[in-house]
Amino acid sequence: MRLVITVVGKDRIGIVSDIASICKDLNVNIMDITQKVFDDMFAMVMLAQMTDTSAPFEEIEDKLDKCGQKAGLKIHTMHEDIFNSMHKI
Amino acid sequence: MVEINDILETISMIDNQHLDIRTVTMGISLFDCVSEDTGRLCDNIYDKITRLAGNLVKTGEDISRQYGIPIIHKRVSVTPISLVARNMDPDSMVKIAKTLDRAANTCGINFIGGYSALVHKGMTSGELNLIESIPQALAETQNVCSSVNVATTKSGINLDSIALMGNIIKKTAYLTREEGSIGCAKLVVFANVPEDNPFMAGAFHGVGEGDCAINVGVSGPGVVSHALKKAPNANITEIADIIKKTAFKITRMGQLVAAQASQRLNVPFGIVDLSLAPTPAIGDSVAHILEEMGLEKCGTHGTTACLALLNDAVKKGGAMASSHVGGLSGAFIPVSEDAGMIDAAKCSTLTIDKLEAMTAVCSVGLDMIAIPGDTPASTISAIIADEISIGVINNKTTAVRLIPAYGKKVGDEVSFGGLLGSAPVMPVHNESSEKFISRGGRIPAPQNALRN
Incomplete structure (x- = not known):
């Protein structure tokens, strides 16, 4: 299954690295990243692929959420299909 | 990959605009x-x-x-x-x-x-x-x-x-x-009760249904209201289009959840109910959508027209988004569960008579309305008869959920807690309907029932 991970918060050094290393630790493959910085606000959308060897979804979501809380970032981890169904016919 | 703007829009709908599966x-x-x-x-x-x-x-x-x-x-x-x-x-x-x-x-x-x-x-x-x-x-x-x-x-x-x-x-x-x-x-x-309605308190599993089914009711007044806010100078045709597009997105989400629930529980998918169901939370009100269209207060002149447009556009947008549509499907106007309706009722702009007119063009009926505890049973029956007549003549579902709050009078407030909200006690007409109700019998089916 493919995940969409969105990250929004105050910009600082190492946000992408933090998220990427969580993905690496949990065996989740990053497929695409789009990111922008508006003034000092950081926004990133990451598309990631879960495989048979990936950690369970709950663990991935939990770890990313905790990372977000610790770093003052708002992180959503959601199944890609929710966006496909809402925005594609 | 889905456009970044679409992703952020969805997340904003959920985080800030109360989008949910009801x-x-x-x-x-x-x-x-x-x-x-x-x-x-x-x-x-x-x-x-x-x-x-x-x-x-x-x-x-x-x-x-x-x-x-x-x-x-x-x-x-x-x-x-x-x-x-x-x-x-x-x-x-x-x-x-x-x-x-x-x-x-x-x-x-x-x-x-x-x-x-x-x-x-x-x-x-x-x-x-x-x-x-x-x-x-x-x-x-x-x-x-x-x-x-x-x-x-x-x-x-x-x-x-x-x-x-x-x-x-x-x-x-x-x-x-x-x-x-x-x-x-x-x-x-x-x-005209539907047999596959997922919304309480009127849900039951009809006689024509199978052994088990999953029915889903969506929501999203806040999302519609927010979409309209972004187009303050749109004409009314454009407003209808915005509502249709928004309803489509909301319903697609409902369809996805229904399909997933059906698959995971191994139970057939029944229907998605194309609904705009408000909650007492600020920003999740059907009344506020109507006010966003240009009414100073819900209940004033123009309310029925705005609601008719809203209800129709929700159906048009939602119908294409779901493979099976059913239930009540339309905008709900439960007074106690809608912050804007509560406000409008408190300042007497919204009355039971106006609500009755509104129910002719939306789903479902006189819903969650508190009336004085000493209202005679025959008056309650007469209110039901009026509302039910609208449904029968117009081939639609109508319903009545009145709360004659014991010991309460006009101006008091009744609180139910949670999503049931709180309601100001609204006045009803004091003139008696006793003789009419006590006649008994059946009002014959209307001419438009003879369609064969």
Whole structure:
């Protein structure tokens, strides 16, 4: 299954690295990243692929959420299909 | 990959605009539970509901987490109990209500619907027993919801059952007086009741349904309101288009969740109910959508037109987004559950008469309206008769959920807590309708019922 991970918060050094290393630790493959910085606000959308060897979804979501809380970032981890169904016919 | 703007839009809808799946409701047929023995019947009902719906809450929570979409309620609707317990006395009926309550608690759901009777043409002794047991059943249970269908376009309006329901509502209000007459919030009187409605309190699993089905009700007044805010100078055609597009997105989400729930629970997908269901939360109000269209206050002149447009656009947008549409499908206008309606009722811009006109163009009816506790039963019946007539003549579902709040008078407020909200007590006409209601009999089916 493919995940969409969105990250929004105050910009600082190492946000992408933090998220990427969580993905690496949990065996989740990053497929695409789009990111922008508006003034000092950081926004990133990451598309990631879960495989048979990936950690369970709950663990991935939990770890990313905790990372977000610790770093003052708002992180959503959601199944890609929710966006496909809402925005594609 | 989906456009970044679309992703952020979805997340904003969920985080800031109260987008959610209002309910995933499992419909369960109880016909195979029938037994002459009350104890056996209750055991059969309990076993079947807990067997089929045992995983409903967990499955809903799993879907909610994985897709990041809040699913507010997980509920169960069952075959109308009057059809399952045909000849039982009122005491046995109450035992069944308590069984439903126990099953709901075991499954972890907050409402179970189907303590119902279909008496639009006539009434069997079992149906009479069920209706007479409703006040006690609702007073002695927490989760059970009840509904009575008193009219259809095909068969006309059963005035006898409407007269009876006026008294039943009064008695329910009295028996639950300690909690603001909350029993009445779980009792709906219908015309043309749908058999696959996922929304409480009127949900039941109809006789034409299969053994089990998943029905989903979506929500999203806040999302529509927000979309309209971004187009302050749009003309009314553009407004209709914005609502259609928004409804499409909301319903697609409902369709996805319904398909997932159906697959994971191994239960057939029934319908998605294309609804705009408000909550008392600020920013989740149908009244505020109407005000966004250009009304100073919901209830003023123009309200019916705005609501008609809203209701129609929601259906047009939603119809293409779901493979099966059903239930009530339309914008709801429950007064106590909508911050904008509450405000408008408090300042008397919104009256029962205006609400009645609004129900002619939307789903569903006079909903969650608190009226004075000393309102005569015949007046309640007459309000029901008016509302039900709108449904019968216009080939649509209408319903009445009135709360004659015991001991309360106009200007007081009744609070039910949670999503049921709080309602200002609204005035009703003081002139009597007693003679009309006491005539009894049936109002014949209208000419437009003869379509064959």
